[in-house]
Amino acid sequence: MxxxxxxxxxxxxxxxxxxxxxxxxxxxxxxxxxxxxxxxxxxxxxxxxxxxxxxxxxxxxxxxxxxxxxxxxxxxxxxxxxxxxxxxxxxRRRRKVENERIITYQDLLDFKEELIKEIRSICTSNTPSRKWLKSSEVRKLLGLSATKLQIMRNKDEIPFTRVGGVIYYLEEAVHQMLESNSNINVKR
Missing domain, CATH: 1.10.10 (Arc Repressor Mutant, subunit A)
Known part of the structure; x- marks a missing residue:
């Protein structure tokens, strides 16, 4: 100063x-x-x-x-x-401190409890995570050429999203397409 x-x-x-x-x-x-x-x-x-x-x-x-x-x-x-x-x-100069608060040991214990609860809820949640696949991964999985995949997108046969110049496909939708076009009869 x-x-x-x-x-x-x-x-x-x-x-x-x-x-x-x-x-x-x-x-x-x-x-x-x-x-x-x-x-x-x-x-x-x-x-x-x-x-x-x-x-x-x-x-x-x-x-x-x-x-x-x-x-x-x-x-x-x-x-x-x-x-x-x-x-x-x-x-003495005033220290520039915003939202000044003294943190006690109990505050830290409370924070720890909240953090552990939050981590457990994230780890145990049964919501499936949405995984997105790039065009190259879908082509390998379905055995398609880039042109055929483009035609399927144009005909709305496969759902996709575009971020910048990269096209992504929902993994669940690709697996559903594989199952619906399967000619294998499964007997139980």
Missing amino acids: NKLEIIADFFNRIKNDPVIDPVHISLYMALFHLSTPEVSEVICIERQATMCLSKICSPATYYRKLRELNEKGLIKYYPSKKKTGFTRVSL
């Missing part, structure tokens, strides 16, 4: 927030001025210099505003453990 995007993100996040006041904005702008997002997300700041840059006179106000910016999620505040040490701060 470049600096312009960071500022735009900040103002989009605070525009409807009644708690954020000009002192918060001034402090954030001072932190922003001290930051170098290309190098590091974490900024080491010195209280007196940051207060001077943001025009905050009271240390109590400075610390309170830092804590509030942290609570709002606009910065990440790492207080110094030493009285004279540097405080570390990072400017």
